[in-house]
Amino acid sequence: MSPPATPRYRQLADALIRDIEAGKYAVGALLPTEFELSDRYGVSRHTVREAFRRLADMGLISRRQGIGTRVQAKSAEHRYLASLSTLADLFQYTKRTRLKVLAEHEVKASALLATMLRCKRGQAWLQFDTCRYRIGTAQPISYTQIYVYPEYAAIGEHLAKRSVWVYGLVERYYGERIVEVQQEIGAVAIEPRIAAILGVKPRSAGLQVLRYYIGRGKRLLSVSMNIYPEKRFTISTSWKLEWERS
Amino acid sequence: MSPPATPRYRQLADALIRDIEAGKYAVGALLPTEFELSDRYGVSRHTVREAFRRLADMGLISRRQGIGTRVQAKSAEHRYLASLSTLADLFQYTKRTRLKVLAEHEVKASALLATMLRCKRGQAWLQFDTCRYRIGTAQPISYTQIYVYPEYAAIGEHLAKRSVWVYGLVERYYGERIVEVQQEIGAVAIEPRIAAILGVKPRSAGLQVLRYYIGRGKRLLSVSMNIYPEKRFTISTSWKLEWERS
């Protein structure tokens, strides 16, 4: 009677996964009840629940009180996740950087800008042109245009004073919560005006990163457009397989 | 005795979260044991475990048999996740693309290449030079160099025949499982040879994406280096806040 290396709830979970993948329980169908399974497999209800919990975490089943346990998907097709412990990690700057505000003005979205900012033409925005430096160096890492709603004008004060992240200011001073950030990365030839600021040749290669900061209820709170010159910055992301199966 | 609307494990979890945020339990410190808490709060050990499970899911604590429950982070707020349902989503190509193999050769890593491939100088690799096209168009979306171990030479056959993803071939034919993908994105001036292939001006702006495909036990299985010209491609990622707090 050597005790099995793998716990029973795990064995049961694996058995259920096999059954679901084999089509014994179709997607949308109800799985046997907890009592039924605890009977059939000779384990306690707790053990069945532990197994079900695993399947639920994998997104294979959904459970409803009074209804039962329904098959949600046939397989936990690999899911890869990347995670940030903090939004600041998105930028991958060390803390040893400072933000310099070059200009601040209110703009009305032109056709071009409206596309970029995903708004109607003529929409008013408050725009900050900024540069980020590694502390102690003269060469900027990036040039950034930040757009916020004109109501958030007071942010300008804080931005100029301290070199903080804009999204942090929006969260702190306006009680909004950034619920989602959409990021789009592309290559651009750096236009002469910005190239001059960054100290690179006009039309040289740059990374353009657009970020859309979205609050509750899909409200767009802020947009930033970053330009990173070649070699001064790379964006790294690590995607990890969420579920290991044996 | 009206039963509280919120279950006890939830109340306990919230109490613990408050304590952690208040600094009563420092990051890195051990929380009271399950027995201690079940005593103190007058609940069963199961209820304490349920509360701990919640905190663990939030990434606030980590638990080790024989050691105890350690505080991992002071606050769960701001944990942003991006997810891929499949590795192919990493590329964000529609399925309507095809891969063309331009060349295949065995190389020994030069100093430069060794840095890029994170290996020792002189290490042997099988290199494929490829292009990806949208079906029905003549202009490539991207130029890609793919590196695999020479043992995987047979992959070349499959690559040439069908336009599949290399990582898929590694998984299918060699029984390896891609457990992690590290991705590094930077800007480059596209060198003349590649510019010619892509049909763009030499030294024009491009996106360089390096991807490291890693298997079990941190084994590096494959590396790819992609070049995307300006405007033909952008990489989008959506980061979502994982935990909503009330």
Add this chain to the structure above:
DNA sequence: AAGTGGTCTAGACCACCGA
């Protein structure tokens, strides 16, 4: 050897759902 979390049992009552 003592103490931790990990697994498991056998009970119980509840809130919710459909008939």
Add this chain to the structure above:
DNA sequence: CGGTGGTCTAGACCACTTA
């Protein structure tokens, strides 16, 4: 109403770590 999953108790033994 009977049956579902959700919560909870009071026990038990085990595997792992530290001393």
